[in-house]
Amino acid sequence: MLKMMKLGRINLSEKILKFRNKRISEAALMEEIQQILYNDNSRDEKILKALQENCEDESNHFDFDLLSTNKIFHISDIEKICINYRLRFLSSSLFKIELPYEAISKIKQLEKEHNTNLKAYKIIAPEKFFRLKNADDPLLFAPIGNQYYYLIHSWGRDLHPLRKLMMWPFKNLENFIVLLLVLSLILTSLIPDGMFSPHQTTGQFLLIFLFMFKWIAGMAIFIGFKKGKNFSSAIWNSKYFNA
Numbered sequence: 001m002l003k004m005m006k007l008g009r010i011n012l013s014e015k016i017l018k019f020r021n022k023r024i025s026e027a028a029l030m031e032e033i034q035q036i037l038y039n040d041n042s043r044d045e046k047i048l049k050a051l052q053e054n055c056e057d058e059s060n061h062f063d064f065d066l067l068s069t070n071k072i073f074h075i076s077d078i079e080k081i082c083i084n085y086r087l088r089f090l091s092s093s094l095f096k097i098e099l100p101y102e103a104i105s106k107i108k109q110l111e112k113e114h115n116t117n118l119k120a121y122k123i124i125a126p127e128k129f130f131r132l133k134n135a136d137d138p139l140l141f142a143p144i145g146n147q148y149y150y151l152i153h154s155w156g157r158d159l160h161p162l163r164k165l166m167m168w169p170f171k172n173l174e175n176f177i178v179l180l181l182v183l184s185l186i187l188t189s190l191i192p193d194g195m196f197s198p199h200q201t202t203g204q205f206l207l208i209f210l211f212m213f214k215w216i217a218g219m220a221i222f223i224g225f226k227k228g229k230n231f232s233s234a235i236w237n238s239k240y241f242n243a
Helices: 012-023 026-052 075-085 101-114 163-170 173-190 202-227
Strands: 072-074 088-091 122-125 139-145 148-154
Touching: 026 101, 072 075, 075 088, 075 122, 075 148, 075 163, 101 148, 163 173, 173 202
Parallel strands: none
Antiparallel strands: 072 148, 088 122, 122 139, 139 148
16 A cells, blocks of 8 residues: 555656646747847858957947946056066957857947947967067956956966966067176176186276177077067067067
């Protein structure tokens, strides 16, 4: 008797399927899902097209009350970080790496929240990630206006902790001269005493140092011109690889 009264377990997947079938037919359901996917794909294509367009000096219409202060940056903040770490701040149309779908999703979310269509995107990234014209962590921005930008998404690996130190000599001419002077001093100190005279005097050391500096500076200038390189302060927002 107890065995006959024993209740069977409820299969939730079957129950929810019965509820759904009462609410909507399979044909109507598939038609609704198809329309959702079509609209979603259309939005993705529209965003990708906007990312590939080069719209200079344009701003977006954001809802002020929905903006996050820790994502708003002035052009001077962007310039400083680019110079310190030798990065470029350029239009997303020049970015040659495929953006992660998470970035697209965040754009869609922002557009929905602010009831707008974003445009004129810009990206901070190392030079190698851009298609530069002849003349290791991207950040995607959208302009707000008056030289302010809103950070949408960051992805990839973080920059190497020593990148700022390694790129310090290339920030500007003054830093580069300091590097050449230090290298010249080190190389001059490595020359064995008595190589040019039995007892090297201070004057002789300074003379060798000047010749060493002249040689290193000449090599640096030659390589720099040949490679089309420039200092970070001059190229952080340039779309030319040899500017």
